[in-house]
Amino acid sequence: MNFEHFMLGLPGTNSMILEAFEEVYGKEKTSKWLDQLLMDMVSEEDIKYLKGIGINSIRIPFGYHYFMNNLMEPGFFLESGFEKLDRVVKLCEKNEIYIILDLHSTPGSQNTDWHSDIITGQPLF
Numbered sequence: 001m002n003f004e005h006f007m008l009g010l011p012g013t014n015s016m017i018l019e020a021f022e023e024v025y026g027k028e029k030t031s032k033w034l035d036q037l038l039m040d041m042v043s044e045e046d047i048k049y050l051k052g053i054g055i056n057s058i059r060i061p062f063g064y065h066y067f068m069n070n071l072m073e074p075g076f077f078l079e080s081g082f083e084k085l086d087r088v089v090k091l092c093e094k095n096e097i098y099i100i101l102d103l104h105s106t107p108g109s110q111n112t113d114w115h116s117d118i119i120t121g122q123p124l125f
Helices: 014-025 027-040 044-052 079-094
Strands: 057-063 098-105
Touching: 014 027, 027 079, 044 079, 057 079, 079 098
Parallel strands: 057 098
Antiparallel strands: none
């Protein structure tokens, strides 16, 4: 739940990548594509495979923007982000795989690196 440039072969941060998609495909198509991608990215078969090869834990990186749409509205959360994360958490629980929740990009960015989805050039977290 956090795009990095190497995943899609596109330069930039998560926000920059999604902004480019919106410029080309429009906000509605990008939103539909992203929702479907996040639902299809990890399947129950994937989790069973990991369990079958002896994996006992996985790290799930995610960005705050899937849970908070607007930093100016603290306390307003996006249920769709929690639903997507919960789906994978439940698959792992069902298959007895521990999870490590990795808040990979924080509001205001935790550092100046691209993986924190920094847009200001200054870490303000």
